[in-house]
Amino acid sequence: MLWRRHTVYRDRAGGVVIRGEHVQRWISLAPSGRRDEILLRAGRILDGGTTAPARSETLVPLGAGSGELATACRRLLAATAADAAPPAPAAPGRTQRPGKPQRPERKGRRMSLVSWMVLACVVGVVALYAYSTARTGTR
Structure with missing residues (x-):
């Protein structure tokens, strides 16, 4: 079963890596640099x-049986799965930034006071230009 659903290979450091594409997890067994x-x-x-950096690691004595090794592997993979759990979905179309409360959603577009002021100035400049052109054109 392990060989059918997992990819097993050696990494550059000489350890063994087991990849489970179907669960999107990997685990490696490597020498620790300490004896036993x-x-x-x-x-x-x-x-x-591509593989992400390790999320969790532990040391296991070489004298441990296969049951203890399997338990340690399961614990690490469970911790990795818990760390990678997606956050709860937010309301559609809205994102929550930490530390900043959201404003209530508006029903339609509204122009701000500054927009109205700019529009009034543009209309005033156009009216002044039209007035000065009409006045100089009649002389």
């Missing part, structure tokens, strides 16, 4: 197949 221990690391597989 191995380093277990787990992480996510990102879109496109």
